[in-house]
Amino acid sequence: MNHAELVMRRRNVRAFIKADPVEVVVTRPGAITTTGAGGTVRAPSTTLASQQARIVQIKRKFDNGLQNIEPGYIPSTEYGLVAEYTRDFQVDDTFEWLGTNWTITGVHPTRTESIFCSMDFLGPDNG
Amino acid sequence: MAEQADIDNLRVMLGEIIPDGGTEDDTLFTDAQISAWVDDSPDLERAAYDGWRAKAAQLADLVNVTDGAASREFAKAFDNARQMISIYQRSSSGSTEGRTRVGRIVRS
Numbered sequence A: 001m002n003h004a005e006l007v008m009r010r011r012n013v014r015a016f017i018k019a020d021p022v023e024v025v026v027t028r029p030g031a032i033t034t035t036g037a038g039g040t041v042r043a044p045s046t047t048l049a050s051q052q053a054r055i056v057q058i059k060r061k062f063d064n065g066l067q068n069i070e071p072g073y074i075p076s077t078e079y080g081l082v083a084e085y086t087r088d089f090q091v092d093d094t095f096e097w098l099g100t101n102w103t104i105t106g107v108h109p110t111r112t113e114s115i116f117c118s119m120d121f122l123g124p125d126n127g
Numbered sequence B: 001m002a003e004q005a006d007i008d009n010l011r012v013m014l015g016e017i018i019p020d021g022g023t024e025d026d027t028l029f030t031d032a033q034i035s036a037w038v039d040d041s042p043d044l045e046r047a048a049y050d051g052w053r054a055k056a057a058q059l060a061d062l063v064n065v066t067d068g069a070a071s072r073e074f075a076k077a078f079d080n081a082r083q084m085i086s087i088y089q090r091s092s093s094g095s096t097e098g099r100t101r102v103g104r105i106v107r108s
Helices: A003-019 B004-014 B031-040 B044-059 B075-090
Strands: A022-024 A032-034 A040-042 A051-057 A079-084 A094-097 A100-107 A114-123 B064-067 B070-073
Touching: A003 A051, A003 A079, A003 A114, A003 B044, A003 B070, A022 A094, B004 B031, B004 B044, B031 B044, B044 B075
Parallel strands: none
Antiparallel strands: A022 A051, A032 A040, A051 A079, A079 A114, A094 A100, A100 A114, B064 B070
């Protein structure tokens, strides 16, 4: 991509996020490893530093057939998360927003101007 | 190399401030390019005039884009850069050095 266009696109993303930001503290599940006994264990999860992002609705437009105005690659969920290209989000990351838990279900793999993730509702903590 | 304070001031005048946590790659110009304008100009306003001309050249290639859920009117950025060139051109440090210019009145 033309460098000037990439810089302008990233500035647009930055201004868009700063218009309605949320501070997201992500918990990343640990890697799964096999034990000598043949089972698997998951390493402790890690909590990342707070990252600024913006949560938006993912819109879909319906016609005779199903049309998705956001091209494929990520699951269709009600909400999406937009962040600057330097941020760190991965599938299965979890975070709290509006008092409930959410998880990242998909990260758009081809964007260079921003990070765009689909997010799904996990619900409040049990008990 | 020019003073870092002058480089930072010129970045402000050009609208090319390095964002928090970012680098000069997040702007249209490197510090070396900014420094060259500072070194080659009698003052910052003249350096800003030269900088905006270079910025307009980079923005001239951008077009309006609509993809999926988003549209971006990048062509407007070039028009804005031309206006900034005019502003600095009229100053006493600009290319006209504050002298009277003749122009055409254009109705919008």
